[in-house]
Amino acid sequence: MKQLSAALPGPTVMTRIRLALVAFALGAPSAVASSQAAPPIEEAELVRRLAAAVDSLAANGQFSGVVVLAKNGASVFERAYGMADRAGSRPNTVETLFNLGSINKFFTATAIRQLAAAGKLDLDATVERYWPDYPNRDVASRVTIRQLLAHRGGVAGDIFAAPPGGTRASLRHNRDFLPLFVGEPLAFEPGSRQAYSNAGYVLLGMIVERVSGEDFYEYVRRHITEPAGMTRTMYIASDSLPPDVAIGYTTSNPDGTRSAESRPNSEMLPGRGSAAGGGYSTARDLLRFLAALRAGRVPGGPPAGIGAAGGAPGLNAMVEGALPGGYDLVVLANLDPPAAMRVARLVRQLLGATD
Numbered sequence: 001m002k003q004l005s006a007a008l009p010g011p012t013v014m015t016r017i018r019l020a021l022v023a024f025a026l027g028a029p030s031a032v033a034s035s036q037a038a039p040p041i042e043e044a045e046l047v048r049r050l051a052a053a054v055d056s057l058a059a060n061g062q063f064s065g066v067v068v069l070a071k072n073g074a075s076v077f078e079r080a081y082g083m084a085d086r087a088g089s090r091p092n093t094v095e096t097l098f099n100l101g102s103i104n105k106f107f108t109a110t111a112i113r114q115l116a117a118a119g120k121l122d123l124d125a126t127v128e129r130y131w132p133d134y135p136n137r138d139v140a141s142r143v144t145i146r147q148l149l150a151h152r153g154g155v156a157g158d159i160f161a162a163p164p165g166g167t168r169a170s171l172r173h174n175r176d177f178l179p180l181f182v183g184e185p186l187a188f189e190p191g192s193r194q195a196y197s198n199a200g201y202v203l204l205g206m207i208v209e210r211v212s213g214e215d216f217y218e219y220v221r222r223h224i225t226e227p228a229g230m231t232r233t234m235y236i237a238s239d240s241l242p243p244d245v246a247i248g249y250t251t252s253n254p255d256g257t258r259s260a261e262s263r264p265n266s267e268m269l270p271g272r273g274s275a276a277g278g279g280y281s282t283a284r285d286l287l288r289f290l291a292a293l294r295a296g297r298v299p300g301g302p303p304a305g306i307g308a309a310g311g312a313p314g315l316n317a318m319v320e321g322a323l324p325g326g327y328d329l330v331v332l333a334n335l336d337p338p339a340a341m342r343v344a345r346l347v348r349q350l351l352g353a354t355d
Contacts, residue, residue, distance in 0.1 A: 037324040037325070038325065039323075039324040039325040039327075039350070039351040039352055040351075040352045041350050041351065041352075043071070043076060043325075046069075046076075046350055047069075047076055047077050050067070050069065050077055050343075050347060051077065051079070053343070053346055054067055054079070054081065054343055057339075057342065062335075062342070063082065063333060063335065063339050063340075063342070063343065064081055064082025064083065064092065064246075064333060064335050064339070065081060065082065065092055065098065065246070065331065065332045065333035065334055065339065065340065066078075066079070066081070066092060066093075066282075066330070066331070066332045067079055067329075067330075067331050067343055068094065068283040068284065068330045068331075069327060069328070069329050070327065070328045071325065071326050071327050071328075072326045073287075073291055073328075075287075078094055078283075079094075080092040080093045082334070082335075084096050084244070084245070084246040085246075085247050086247075086249070090243075092246055093244075094284060095232070095244060095282055095284070096244055096245070096246050096282065096332075097232065097236075097242065097244055097245045097280040097281065097282055098245075098246050098280060098283075098317060098332035098333070098334060099246075099248060099278060099280055099310075099312075099314075099315040099317070100277065100278075100279055100281055100315075100317045101309075101310020101311055101315050101316070102277040102308075102310040103308045103309065103310040103317050103319060104235075104273060104275070104277045104278065104279045104310070105201050105275075105276060106301075106302055106308055107220050107224050107225070107279070108201050108204050108208070108220075108275040108276070109149055109204075109302075110224055110300045110301045110302070111205075111208045111212075111219055111220060111223065111224065111300075112145065112149060112204055112207070112208060112300075113300035113301075114223060114299055114300035115208065115211050115212060117299065120211050120212070121207070121211050122145070123144070123145045123146040123149070124144050125144060125145060126140065126141055126142065126143060126144050126145075127140045127141075127144075127145070127148075127207070128140035128141050130210050130211055131206070131207065131210055134182075135182050136182050136183065138186055139153075139203075142186070142190050143155060143186075143190045145204070145207065147190050148197070148201070148203060148204050150194065151194050151195060151196050151197050151200060152191050152192075152193065152195075153186075153191075153200050154186040154187045154188040154189065154190050154192075154195070154197075155181070155186070155187070155197050155199045155200040155203060156181065156185070156186070156197070156199060157181020157184040157198075157199035158180060158181070158199075159177050159180050159181065159198045159202060159276060160198075160268075160312075161180055163176065163177075163179050163180060164179060168267070168270050168271065169238065169239065169270070169271045171270035171271045171274075172237065172271040172272050173272060174202060174205040174206065174216045174217075174274045175206060175209075176271070177199075177202045177270075177276075178202065178206065180199070181199040181202070184199070198277070199276070201274075201275050201277075202276050204275055205274060205276075206275075216275055217235050220235075220279075225285075225289075227292065227297045227298055228288055228291075228292035228293075228297055229288045229291075229292060229297075230281065230285040230286075230288050230289055230292075231285070232281060232282045232284070232285045233279065233280070233281040233282075233285045233286075233289075234279060234280055235272055235278070235279040236272070236273075236279075237271060237272050238266065238269045238270065238271055238272065239271070246332075246334035247264050247266070247314075247334060248266075248314025248334045248335075249263065249264060249265065249314050249334060249335055249336075250262055250263065250265045250268070250335075250336050251263075252265075252268075252313040252336060254267070262314075262335070262336075264314070265312075265314030265315070268313050268314070277310055277312075281332075282332075283330040283331075283332055286319050286330045286332075287328060287330060289319075290304055290306070290321045290328050293306070303321075303322075304322050305321050305322035306319060306320075306321045307320050307321070309341060309344075311336075311337035311338075311340075311341070312337075313336060314334060314336060315333070315334060315335075316331075316332075316336065316340035316341060317331070317332050317333070317340055318330070318331040318332075318340040318343070318344040320347070320348070323347070323348065323351050323353055324351045324352055324353055325351060327351060329344060329347050331344050
């Protein structure tokens with residue numbers, strides 16, 4: 001399963017979000033819209049135009065999912081569209097669980113920053129300090145934790161492939177993704193440039209385990225989602241999905257071609273998500289995350305003005321915090337990108353926020 005960043009609407013939105021992730025990973029201030037700025041639109045008109053736009057997109061088959069817009073922590077627009085399960089005629093609701101894609105990288109980066117703040121990890125140390133027998137010696141001896149966080153380590157590899165002798169369903173734990181890239185040579189000199197690296201974040205998840213002594217998924221639950229009150233955020237095995245999960249629908253084929261009709265993306269999913277992405281959450285839980293960041297309940301977390309996106313066949317998710325006027329936005333879709341990004345872009349334009 002390939003990520004569809006190229007299918008997202010223009011480079012500016014994704015560039016801004018990836019730069020925000022890099023800035024957060026490096027501990028630098030993130031450039032976000034000021035929640036104190038007055039938007040150029042009244043709230044009633046904002047809600048009216050948002051509802052009309054998403055209604056139209058849903059009617060044309062371009063949106064299926066949930067949109068929640070909140071101001072100062074209180075929802076002003078909250079609506080679900082389309083079907084979570086077409087075969088079972090089960091509609092999406094505001095409590096439906098959606099695959100977040102790469103939004104989970106913010107949890108991984110937060111875990112690393114927490115361990116660094118606790119003195120258990122040096123961001124400028126190389127991988128070998130925490131994994132002396134890491135199988136790829138070139139990576140271990142030359143790539144630092146900070147470079148992995150900022151996608152500057154040169155760690156290459158396709159985590160969307162099937163493991164040797166197995167299928168995508170065989171990937172049941174973060175560690176199971178390692179054989180997909182561990183033998184790959186560095187794509188470039190570490191630190192010399194930036195290239196988005198899912199493999200690098202899988203490696204960071206393994207380092208979280210080695211440094212903390214906890215299972216990666218358990219660490220995220222105990223130190224990030226639980227303190228934030230996110231009771232509906234989890235990494236779920238693809239063969240044990242609860243009944244309130246949105247099934248993703250895609251026109252993308254495993255060979256990279258496109259179909260005229262969409263179908264479930266089940267065969268393209270791994271057995272479980274990884275430190276690079278693939279966990280599940282709800283729109284309301286993501287709003288709780290933003291509230292927890294503002295309240296300081298998640299040490300090492302990103303600023304509340306976070307801009308985060310995830311996209312792959314059959315899934316697209318978007319979180320925007322601290323938009324002008326004090327608005328937060330969560331858009332979750334069980335369709336191919338740019339289903340959620342299109343809605344988020346509209347809201348930013350209505351609020352006068354720049355990319």
